[in-house]
Amino acid sequence: MDFDFTDEQTQLREAVHKWVEKAYTFERRKTIVANGGFDRQVWGELAELGLMGLTVPEADGGLGMGAVESMVVLEELGKGLVLEPYVQALIATQFLVKHASPEVKETWLGPLIAGESVIALAHMERGARYRLAPAATQAVEKEGGYLLTGQKSLVPIGDRADAWIVPAQHLGATALFIVERQAAGVQLQAYITQDGSRAAELTLENTPAQLLTKDGDDALQQAAYIGMASVCAEGVGVMEQTVALTAEYLNQRKQFGVVIASFQALRHRMADMKMQLELGRSMNYYAWLKLDEPVAIERKLALSRAKYQLGQSMRYVGQQSVQLHGGIGVTDEYIGSHYFKKLTQLEMTWGDSLYHLGIISENMQATAGVTA
Template identity: 65%
Template structure:
């Protein structure tokens, strides 16, 4: 079995890396944070690179590529801690392509592919914590029309989005809907998150909606698993750059007339950071490869991956700050922004304790050892 990336995947990685290095420097990122945490011109640049079309089926104007290709792209975006939520395009694409009626696919997938439409998953509610089966949003059906009443929190770039994928209770079960941003009864309130990205509260009051899937929980799980795989890949890229910044600092900073990289205790801590990065990378690959599996195996695998990623994200971020000293938490230094990104990622799509519970609940008699 060949575990190497294909030539096309290597070229894709190189193209995205060049864009990050040349077009998304730290100063540009800081300017975007100061301007609200989202820049539509950057989103358009991602679309011009073909990234918004990456996983959209060819029949709808996309490239028709898979989870591993998305992972390659997100690793490179993570290196530059790019604020614009490309992962949400992958989430929306997967849900619409796998679960939505043909008419809805034809309406939205070409617009996602071109970068014209930002479609965001709006699933988080205050009382739900990270549980997907806890949903107070209500959907009402009148003939073939649906309306939604809900409040959803921490929706990425929610006040900039063109549509939302929203779970809501209908007939005693969770269904999944699409709500356009201009719908009557929909309001948003945007804000910055701790890592500088943009999010919003999305409030719906009898807002018209289109049905994506009657079995909304299964579709929502697919969406969240796509998000977890994306966060894992993005986190690997962010950790890799954090380690690079830390190693550079250790080689430049001097005490007692020598670079502190020569101190054995600090070298051991840097080696531990590298080990955690590689553990996370392996589990990120595992997560992406398992995206094509059946529901139970996929859910189990993605929780396993998020446990390791959560541990690695927190360790690498905290060790980086410790090895830098005071400069590691100053706003002017890039390392502090990587630390905030890693910390926030650990809690995105379910924190480590939540997914440890998920792994435990899905553990079989063999615990995977002899399976």
Template identity: 65%
Template sequence: MDFDFSEDQGALRDAVQKWVEKGYDFERRRAIVAAGGFDRAAYGELADLGLAGLYVSEEDGGLGMGPVEGMVVMEALGRGIVLEPLAQTLITTGLLGGYAPAELKAAWLPRMASGEALVVLAHQERKARYKLDVCATTATQAGSGWALSGTKNLVPAADQADAFVVPAMAAGKLALFLVERTATGVGSSGHLTQDGSRAGELTLKDTPAQLITTDGLTALEHGVDIGIAAACAEAVGVMDKTVSITVEYMNTRKQFGVAIASFQALRHRVADMKMQLELARSMSYYASLKLNAPAPERRAAMARAKVQLGQSMRFVGQQAVQLHGGIGVTDEYIVSHYFKKLTQLEMTYGDTLHHLGEVSNRMQDTAGVFA
């Protein structure tokens, strides 16, 4: 199998990496965190690169690209630990493009592709843990439309987004709806997350909503799988940069008059970090290549990938801190922020233990070396 990127994919990666290196340095990121964890101007710059329309068809004003291009972009953004929720845009444009009626697509996809509108997925609830079929939010028909009531937690950019894709129970079945920020009954609050990005709580009280699909669980699982693949790719970028920072530090930090990079035991640790990075990279490729597979195959692939990524993220992050010593956990030094990002990504869309259970549940009777 040929894993070389095409010329267009390489150009896309280079354009995003150039923006990260020149337009999103550590000081700008620190300023964005201090201002609340989200910068509409930075998100607009991503949209100007065409990234908000990556999964939007050309007819709706997007680039009409696919999972591999999404992986390339998220890996490049991971290297700069970019705070703006582009992964959310990939999820919601994918959901609207694949499941919404034509009029809803026409109303929102061009605006999302241009960066004019930020739409995020609001699916997490306190009692659900990582289970997608557990939902207390309710939807009732109100005339020709729908009204939603409930609370969603840890919604990315909750007090900044222009609209939300919200799962809710309609007549005992999970359905998916679009809720505008300006609709009556919408309340939101915002706070910083562990990695410095912005999230918050979304409350709905008899809030008007537009139906995306009545097959909400199928659509939600697909959307979360897009998010898992994006998180895997982003984590590879974060780990790649973490290893580079660690190696650079070891080449400059001296102990007993020599650089600590000359100590064999420490070199072995870096070799182990590199091995975990490459294992994670291969599983990120696997996840992206399986995004368009049939649902059972796709779901199993995402769980497998997230298990390996979770193990790799924990190992690389912890080793980076250990090899740096005390400076590795200070806010002033950049590697601590990469460590926090890896810690948060490990828990995004299900932690390692959750996905290990998913892998186990999806094993067939013939699974194993003796099959």
């Protein structure tokens, strides 16, 4: 199998890398955090790069690219600790392209690709842990439309989104609906998360909604797979920067008149960090290559395997970086502490390591599959 990136994928990586390096500095990021953890201007800049329509077919106004291109972009955004949740754009555009009616697609897809609107998936509920279904939120049909009642937690950029994609129970099955922020019966409680990004608790009370698809279970599961793979890609980018920052620090910090990078014990720990990064990188590739796997159980296990390994790698790299830095490693003014917080939060996003280990364990067979 050829794991080399094409010229087009390499150029895409370089374009995003240059934008992160020049336009999304650590100082700008701190300003965004101070202003609430989300910047519409940055959202528009991502759209100007063509990223909002990256996987949208050309016939619908996008670039028509695929999973590997998405992975490349997310790795680079991870390196820059970009707060704006680009994965929400990937999920929303996939929902609209694959499941929306022509009328719904016309209303929302164009503005989303142009960076003029923000749509977030609001699927998490209290007590559900990482399970997707069944949702406690209820939908009732009334006068040709739908009314939703329920609560959603940890909605990314919840109060800054123009609309949310909301799973709800309708006639005993999960359906997906679009709810506009200005709709009646919407209540929001916003807050900043540990990595500096923005989220909200969303309460709906007889809130008007537009049906997206009645086939909600499959669509929501595919969104979860995209989310898991995205965490893996972001994690690789953050780990890569963390390893580089730690190596730079060890080559500058001196004890007993010599740089501490010359200490054999610390060199071994750096080697272990690098090994965990490369383990995570290979499983990240595995996750994205399995996104379109036709066998459902194999796709499910592949994403859980990847998320578990990335969870272990991110935890190890983040913790070792703090240990090797010492006190400065947890100082808010130092970027290393923000890498650590991001890695810790990513490990718990779209299912933590124990959750995915449980899925893998439940589906283990009597043999490893290499013998009859």
